[in-house]
Amino acid sequence: MTRAWQAIVALAALFLGGAGDTPAADPSSVYTVRYDRWTAADERGFGEFITAIGESDCNTVNACLHGPGNPFRASDADGVYFRSDCADLPYVLRFYYAWKRGLPFGYVFDVEPRGYTRDMRYTLRGNKAVERKTISGGYASGYDVMNMLREDVSSATFRINPELEDPIAPDFYSPAITPKSIRPGTVIYDPNGHLAIVYKVEADGRIHYIDAHPDNALTRGYFDLRFVRAPPGMGAGFKNWRPQTLVGATRLKDGSYIGGRVVVPANKDISDYSVEQFFGTGPRPEDDSNWRNGTFALNGQTMDFYDFVRARLAGGTLEFDPVREVGDMVASNCADLHYRADAVNLALANGIMQAPQPDRLPANIYGTEGDWEVYSTPSRDARLKTAFKELRDQAGRFMAMFQANDPRLKYKGQNLAVDMLTAYDRQAAQCQLSYVRSNGSGVKLSYEDARKRLFAMSFDPYHCVERRWGATDPAELSTCRDGETKRNWYAAEQNLRNQLDRTYDVAMGFTLGELTRHVPGSGVPAPPDTDVRTYLWLMRNTARGSKPAATQ
Numbered sequence: 383m384t385r386a387w388q389a390i391v392a393l394a395a396l397f398l399g400g401a402g403d404t405p406a407a408d409p410s411s412v413y414t415v416r417y418d419r420w421t422a423a424d425e426r427g428f429g430e431f432i433t434a435i436g437e438s439d440c441n442t443v444n445a446c447l448h449g450p451g452n453p454f455r456a457s458d459a460d461g462v463y464f465r466s467d468c469a470d471l472p473y474v475l476r477f478y479y480a481w482k483r484g485l486p487f488g489y490v491f492d493v494e495p496r497g498y499t500r501d502m503r504y505t506l507r508g509n510k511a512v513e514r515k516t517i518s519g520g521y522a523s524g525y526d527v528m529n530m531l532r533e534d535v536s537s538a539t540f541r542i543n544p545e546l547e548d549p550i551a552p553d554f555y556s557p558a559i560t561p562k563s564i565r566p567g568t569v570i571y572d573p574n575g576h577l578a579i580v581y582k583v584e585a586d587g588r589i590h591y592i593d594a595h596p597d598n599a600l601t602r603g604y605f606d607l608r609f610v611r612a613p614p615g616m617g618a619g620f621k622n623w624r625p626q627t628l629v630g631a632t633r634l635k636d637g638s639y640i641g642g643r644v645v646v647p648a649n650k651d652i653s654d655y656s657v658e659q660f661f662g663t664g665p666r667p668e669d670d671s672n673w674r675n676g677t678f679a680l681n682g683q684t685m686d687f688y689d690f691v692r693a694r695l696a697g698g699t700l701e702f703d704p705v706r707e708v709g710d711m712v713a714s715n716c717a718d719l720h721y722r723a724d725a726v727n728l729a730l731a732n733g734i735m736q737a738p739q740p741d742r743l744p745a746n747i748y749g750t751e752g753d754w755e756v757y758s759t760p761s762r763d764a765r766l767k768t769a770f771k772e773l774r775d776q777a778g779r780f781m782a783m784f785q786a787n788d789p790r791l792k793y794k795g796q797n798l799a800v801d802m803l804t805a806y807d808r809q810a811a812q813c814q815l816s817y818v819r820s821n822g823s824g825v826k827l828s829y830e831d832a833r834k835r836l837f838a839m840s841f842d843p844y845h846c847v848e849r850r851w852g853a854t855d856p857a858e859l860s861t862c863r864d865g866e867t868k869r870n871w872y873a874a875e876q877n878l879r880n881q882l883d884r885t886y887d888v889a890m891g892f893t894l895g896e897l898t899r900h901v902p903g904s905g906v907p908a909p910p911d912t913d914v915r916t917y918l919w920l921m922r923n924t925a926r927g928s929k930p931a932a933t934q
Contacts, residue, residue, distance in 0.1 A: 411459060413527055415519030415639040416484030419627040428479050429566035435475070436566070436581025436592045436602065441724070443471070443600050447478065454482040462525055468577040469537040471594040472569045474528055475579065476623060477517075481524040486628035488516040488644025490553050491534040493542070496615070502538035503575055503749055504886040508615035509541050511552045516628075520640040540571045542617045544649070544657055551646055554621035558656035559694045564589065569621040570605060573612040574884040575749050576761065578603070586703070587696030596756045597728045601721045603714055607772050608765045611687060614660045614670055624652070659687070703792045704780035708914075709805040711773045712829065716813035718766045719832050722759060722839075723815065726850045729757035734843040735850075739868050742891045747841070748884045757843035764884050767836055770912040771882065777802060777914050787927050799921035806914055817851050821861040825851070830915065837879050837909040845872055867894075874898045877905025 417424075431453070438451030443466040448455055466474040473489060480487040492513040499505040515534070517527055544556035557563035561583065568580040570591060578591035581602075589605035612618040624646035631642025649655045661667060662676025678690035681698060693700035729735065734757045744750040747760045783791045784798040795801050810829035817825055827835075835852030842849075846862040849872050853859050864872070874897035888903040897904050911917075 410457075411523040411525055413481050413487075413517060413519055413522055413524045414484055415486050415628065415631070416637060418486060418629075418631065418639060420485055420623075420625045424483065424485060425567070425623075425625070427483065428476070431479050432475065432566045432579060432581050432592075436579075436590060441600055441721075442598050443474070443594055444598065446600055454478075457482065459525070464528070465532065465598050466594045467532075467596045467598075468594050469539065470532045470535050471592075471600075472577060472579055473531045473535045477527060477531060478524070481527070484638075486516075486519075486626050486639075486642075486644050487527075488514055488626060488646075489531070489535070490539055490550070491515040493538055501746070501749060501886075503536055503541070504573075504746075505538070505541060505616075506887065508543050508546075508617055509538055510546055510548070511539075511542060511550050514550055514644065516642065516644045518641055519631075519638055520634075537571075537575045537577060540569070540577065540617055540621065541573065543615045544617060544621075544660070545614070547648060551624065551648060552617075553624060553646070555624055555649060555652050555655050556657050556659060557620055557622045558654045559620070559659055559691055560654065561695050561697065563622065563654045564620055564691070564695055567623070569623075570609055571618055571621055572609045573616040573618040574610060574761070574886055576609075576765070578605075578609075580605075583695050585696065586701060587692035587694070589691075589695065595721075595725065595762065597725050599721055599724050602717065603769075604710075605691070606688065606769070608768050613673055614657065619659045622654075659691075663690075701790050701792050702780065702783070704776075704784075704798060705793065705795075705801050705805045708773070708777060708780075708802045709809040711769070711776065712806055712809040712813070715766070715769050715773065716809075716829055718769060719813070719815055719829075722762055722766060723817065725757075725759050725762060726817070726847065729843040729850075730847055732757065735846055737844060739844045739871050742893050743897075745889060745891045746886055747878070747890050749886045753843065758841050759843075760841040760878070761884055763839060763841045763879070764882055767909075767912070768882050770833060770836060771910045774910075774912050774914050774917065777917060781921055781924060784926055785924065785928050796926065797922070797924075798926075799918045799924055803915065803918040803922070806918065817847060819848055819858070819861045820846055820863055823861070825853075825858060827851070833912055836912060837876075839879070840872055840875065841879065842871065842875060844868060870894060871897075875905075877907060879905070880907065880909040881905045882910065 434451040435446050438446065438449050440446035440449045440451060444464045446452065447464045477487050490511040493502065493509040494512050495502050495505040495509050496507040502509055542552045554569060564580065564583060566581050570578045570580065576593065578593040580589055581592050582590040590602065591605060592600055592602055594600050626644045626646055628639060628642045629645055631639040633639055660673055662678050664677050664679065667673060667675045677684055678687055680690060680693050689700055734753060744754050780791065780802065781799060813829035815827040815832055819825055838852030838854055840849040845868055846864045848859050848862040871894055874894055877900060885903065890903060892901065892904055
């Protein structure tokens with residue numbers, strides 16, 4: 383058989399899951415299926431694999447799979463480069479593990495919108511899974527499959543009502559909010575178009591995740607308000623992989639399987655399937671459109687969804703160590719600032735700021751494609767700003783709990799404001815940022831410098847690096863080479879920079895004139911308060927059990 387015919391047969395098997403006995407051209411990279419199902423032990427192994435990736439210091443998908451956190455790295459070919467964005471990452475890592483362990487793998491590769499939409503990634507009523515593809519063992523290179531996954535999968539693949547199993551069940555199910563079900567390997571879907579993977583759950587219920595970005599960066603964070611809730615039809619929230627079983631395959635003499643198809647269990651056959659994350663722990667609302675009316679209660683106490691998740695994963699107890707948490711949140715924000723720096727540097731390295739400013743913004747700045755998707759940062763910046771605001775809000779919440787002698791607060795000191803401020807300053811002092819101006823000179827920024835500039839930092843990849851970093855001082859801006867048109871665009875985009883909500887369902891192909899006139903959908907006039915230091919300084923004389931002052 384010629385190499386050309388081998389390639390044709392292998393390609394047919396890859397796409398159709400057909401049988402045959404032609405080996406792949408490169409035996410060392412062939413995807414070979416040795417087991418016909420995923421077991422509970424395989425799921426634990428997959429979770430351990432994800433944890434190792436998350437706890438390593440890697441900052442790109444390629445570095446993670448080539449790094450010490452990946453126990454299979456020695457089996458990969460020299461020179462191979464691994465890529466993934468946020469939507470691909472759950473599939474890329476799941477298949478990679480299946481490939482290395484000889485497990486079956488199939489996936490939903492075709493979804494259809496439920497109702498009209500201009501972009502299936504943001505369908506108002508969600509999508510439905512319509513066709514599943516099985517990757518047949520014995521034919522394709524695992525690297526080719528990973529490349530195919532990146533083409534076939536988008537965030538639209540996750541935007542499916544968890545109760546919708548017609549015409550076929552999706553790859554994921556909605557798990558119960560329990561320590562056994564929310565675990566390393568669980569996927570978190572933000573219906574604003576972002577995906578993350580849980581890699582660790584702390585004893586106090588805090589969830590750590592990894593996520594990827596269009597520039598191939600891999601970042602880390604905590605589950606919080608950055609992951610918004612949404613109607614069930616959008617499929618938001620936590621998702622676990624449905625266990626896969628290979629049926630109808632041929633077993634060869636060496637024990638491997640070829641052909642067959644992957645099947646997954648229905649919701650009724652999954653022991654920890656639950657839709658409580660959508661409807662709450664009480665009676666289900668009569669109409670799904672009233673999903674917000676669902677309430678969350680634990681041990682007789684009603685709480686919001688995010689507290690409920692944390693308390694459930696902590697074994698039923700909701701407790702906060704405010705000093706530690708403030709420090710951890712500063713550290714997380716600092717990491718996100720460094721990740722943003724990498725994204726800006728990628729745009730600079732590719733000379734995007736030298737290109738002329740387009741006449742219009744993309745149809746939606748948060749959900750697009752091409753250079754804007756790869757090099758702009760509106761979604762990343764909005765998530766970063768949300769995290770800074772949440773830190774300010776949490777400081778206020780902890781002070782209110784302190785004043786109320788709330789037993790959930792794990793703090794034995796006498797001056798919480800001062801202790802949180804000390805933790806804030808200590809962690810912020812370790813956050814050192816810098817960038818190189820257009821003339822090659824360097825600028826150093828502290829954490830507080832970055833916070834103060836947060837809503838001045840341009841997400842627009844066509845702007846000079848000084849504006850990407852929110853420079854407003856004339857001396858610092860003197861090296862910016864942007865002309866009048868770009869300066870006007872920067873000024874006109876301020877309301878969009880002030881906005882935390884990522885409005886993927888809004889038409890945003892604004893012209894400069896429309897932005898200048900502040901047409902509907904073009905942002906908000908003022909940013910929220912993120913100034914934790916000033917707040918804590920003003921609260922420094924607050925005693926335990928004191929009544930909140932009117933000015934506080």
